Amino acid sequence: MANSGGTKPKSSRKNSWKQNPQAVQENILRVAQEVFAKNGLSGARVDEIAAMTETSKRMVYYYFGDKEGLYRRTLEEAYRKVRQKEVDLDLDHLDPRAALERLIRFTFRHHSENPDFIRLVMIENIHHGTYLAQSATIRDMNRGAVDQLERILKRGRDEGVFRQDADPLTIHWQISAMSFFNVSNRATFSLIFGDRLNSATGQRQLEDWAVETVLRPVVVDPRPSDQG
Amino acid sequence: MANSGGTKPKSSRKNSWKQNPQAVQENILRVAQEVFAKNGLSGARVDEIAAMTETSKRMVYYYFGDKEGLYRRTLEEAYRKVRQKEVDLDLDHLDPRAALERLIRFTFRHHSENPDFIRLVMIENIHHGTYLAQSATIRDMNRGAVDQLERILKRGRDEGVFRQDADPLTIHWQISAMSFFNVSNRATFSLIFGDRLNSATGQRQLEDWAVETVLRPVVVDPRPSDQG
Amino acid sequence: MANSGGTKPKSSRKNSWKQNPQAVQENILRVAQEVFAKNGLSGARVDEIAAMTETSKRMVYYYFGDKEGLYRRTLEEAYRKVRQKEVDLDLDHLDPRAALERLIRFTFRHHSENPDFIRLVMIENIHHGTYLAQSATIRDMNRGAVDQLERILKRGRDEGVFRQDADPLTIHWQISAMSFFNVSNRATFSLIFGDRLNSATGQRQLEDWAVETVLRPVVVDPRPSDQG
Amino acid sequence: MANSGGTKPKSSRKNSWKQNPQAVQENILRVAQEVFAKNGLSGARVDEIAAMTETSKRMVYYYFGDKEGLYRRTLEEAYRKVRQKEVDLDLDHLDPRAALERLIRFTFRHHSENPDFIRLVMIENIHHGTYLAQSATIRDMNRGAVDQLERILKRGRDEGVFRQDADPLTIHWQISAMSFFNVSNRATFSLIFGDRLNSATGQRQLEDWAVETVLRPVVVDPRPSDQG
DNA sequence: TATGAATGAGGCTTCATTCAT
């Protein structure tokens, strides 16, 4: 690794972190995520991405082929990181009701704290999922989200605290809808209706409301706890 | 082919529908909505829009100034039409619970049937609401949506069928979230989790679930009716 | 004149000055002079001229044919007005030396007070005099300027106060050079050397200097008078 | 035809002179000076400039950003070259009177031989000095012109051959006015008054006259020498 | 005499990408 005994010690002064392909690629991907999230696929400029990078435009093409290739890898990275955090949650050790509430609150907050991820998914939907469709990796990774929820619901049913007819996919859809929309439509919603719901208290209310509206039709005794 | 055997022989030579500025503008706007919804603001090509029009590229600039001007007007038109339909609903004559359910089902279906509108709003959010912010018209029009809901909730509280603490803005947010997400994230959601929820029955289930999850925390006796 | 007993009194309310071709043309020419002087021939916009007019763009074409036709007429008008003022000077009744000084001061001040005329002449020179060449009127009108000067010099020589070898055309050239340059190059000169010479006192100094440098080689006893 | 039988076989395939950014830029600037001088800023066509270049339109934008950027650089180059020649004159070793005369003759001839420079300055004045104002470089460079003249005048005063009250800036203004106007207004002046002054002898007369009219008010014994 | 609507041609600029080393 790095300047394998060659005769050109030229770049040993600065940028020693170069000559490290992985670091260069990570650097590019980090910048790409920011720029794609800000401007969309067609709105993003390869020049801008390259300029914000610690390396050159040529390297972007060297490692990612073309703009779409870079976008695809950016999307994959984003999904991968999110999924990783969900796995780390480790909800299987909580009682079902607490686990469900925790999952809702986690999702709501996670989306809120990762607007760039939300924007990338919005952008991908604008593109009809074209690039997601090309990546089996992403699809496989994320299916696990519903499995996790399914285990929680099953335990709840077994313990008699959840209703029998609760559909994991529908619940996941509902949680996603509110958590996602809360971020994705913040701009237009705030412009039209003011940003009361966007304030700290507003967001807390919405999170509580998400918990309540998800739990109420699922839980047999629908008084939500205070965990958070 | 165009205008073959029409009933308006006025100025029989050619382009009789022209010299009608309003028609020309409407024609352009209709095409623009389609193209912007499909490709986004930066992804759309003025050339493509013009080509799909019955007039020329020059006229696009004549009436709308530039690409952003056309986009802004397209957005305005889209919001205006939606709002008009909401007003036409005339929910003030239904009993509160039925009115609320009807509003939910209307919103859910309307969004589902107007994916281009949803896409335009997604695109506008990708642009951080920049163009919506420039249009006082849109903002003013849409505030009425919450007023309408507020009237329903108030009537419900007065009649003792709705809880006292139901917040109109939050309810509106919740209805929007599910109705919007259902369309906006269809591509990625289906790719990852399959399109069960996207089938006819799946959509009916989701609509019912939207009604249930909205009504349950609001209604004192939360058994939803069958209206729809 | 105006609305000859017709059946359409429609425009009798305002714009009654219309229906007066001459007034309309004068209005257009006045605006054209301003815009051409400000922006040059290619820099000027027919749309801008028309918009600043009390009439419409179509009328510009109706009366002046095309942009170049309008420019040509604008140039003619400008020259005509200047020449008129020179004729009005009536220097033949002053003693030669006073007449010459007065001509210099008049030219210096006139140019200073009519920057738009100067700019039109600059613009015409940028165009290699193409449009002036097309107008015999302008050329004929302006030749008189040197005749006038020649008469003054002749009287001076006859009276023994001017040198025998003073060439009218060269003197005219010298007067024009300083008076013209003083206005034409004001922008660049001030930017580079500051605007001391552009102040009220600076301009008075330059005017005096113009008088001195023109008179000194012409007058036998070269002490300039104080007339101004 | 291009590069036929050249002596630089380096990279024999094609365009060997390329890959030399400085040469490319100089090539573009040379052409740009010609075209801007001929047509003005708005009258010039980037397409025409590019076509006359040995490179492509794209490179114009690559190196100069936009049309105005190219114009600005063209103006800078033009001023820079002129100033360089003035510095090379090295008048400080001549006796003051000869130095002044030489400066006048140099300026008069230089302007006469560089009509493109004059035209660029005319054009810049049409634009109200907008682009010159943006270039501190140009302004700083040219101030030296007056310093040079000031040194000559001071030496003359010290030696008793020049009057005490001669103002360097005013003298510079006067020299510039005649030298500049001689070129800038050639077209209209010749059209109106004939081109006698524009002939070889006419120009010699004007140059002599410029020397005489500048020296006479400055020199104590005002008989001009024959140097030139 | 007047006008609102319309337009072909051409202008300036940007984009993702490749070349040559």
Add this chain to the structure above:
DNA sequence: AATGAATGAAGCCTCATTCAT
């Protein structure tokens, strides 16, 4: 593994001018 220079294709927009009444 890296890079500065270069580029064809296509994008957005403006201009003087004419049409149809």
